[in-house]
Amino acid sequence: MYSYSLLETSCYYLIQEKADGPVSLIKVNMDTDYCLFITRFGETEITEWRKKQDPINEILELLSDDKIKEWQTSYYSNEDAFYEDGEE
Template identity: 35%
Template sequence: MATYADLQPGNFYLLKDAQDTDIEMVSVLALTDKCILLRSFGQVEEDFWKKRTDSIEEIVEELDYESASAILSLYDEEEEEEDWEEEDE
C-alpha cells in the first residue's frame, strides 16, 4: 500500500485517502523529516498535514502541470460565472 512518503514535491496527484472517500487532487507543498504538507484542490482549496508514514488507499494517477492546470481552470470558470450572476442581481 502506498504512503504519503511516495508523493513528490511539486507534483499533482489524484488519490483516494481511504476506501470510503472520494478521489481528490492534491499537490505536495513541503516536506519535513516526518510530515508532509499537502494542498487539496476542489471547490475550496485546503492545506493539511499528514504523517509521511500514513497510508493512502490508492494513488489513482500522477498528473503533470499542464493536466492539473487544465482541471484547475474549470474551477476558475465556475467562479467567474458566479461573479457575473452576483453582478446581475
Template identity: 55%
Template sequence: MFSYALLEPGCYYLVQEKENEPVVMIHVSVVSDYCMYVHRYGETETMEWKKKTDSIHDILELLSDNVVREWQEVYNSSEGTYDYEEGEE
C-alpha cells in the same frame, strides 16, 4: 496501501485516501523530515499537514503538466461562479 512518503513535492496527484471515498486531487507543497504540507482539492479546497506515514488507500495517477494546466483553467474560470446574491447579474 500507500503512504504520503511516496509523493513528490511540487506534483499533483489523484488519490483515494480511504476505500470507497471520492477521488481528490492533492498538490504537495512543502516536505519536511516527517511531514508534508498538501493542498486537497475535493468538494472544497483545504490545506493541511500530513505525516509521511499517513496512509493513502490508492494513488490513482500522477498528473502531467498539461493536465494540471487544463484543470487550472477550468478551476479558475469557475471560481466565484456561484458567489452572487439573489438579484445580482
C-alpha cells in the same frame, strides 16, 4: 496500501485515501523530515499537514503539466461564477 511518503513536492496527484472513499486531487507544497504540507482541492482549497506514514489506499495518478493546466482553467473559471463583477 501506500503512504504519503511516496509523493513528491510540487506534484499534483489523484488519490483515494480509503478503499470506498472519494477521489481527491492534492498538491504537495513542501515536506519536512516527518510530514507533508498539502493542498486538497474540492469546492474550496484546504491546506493541511499529513504525516508521511499516513496511509493512502491508492495513488491513482500523477497528473502531467498539460492536465494540470487544463484542470486549472476549468477549476478557477468556475470560481468567478460566485462573484459579481460590480456592474449595475
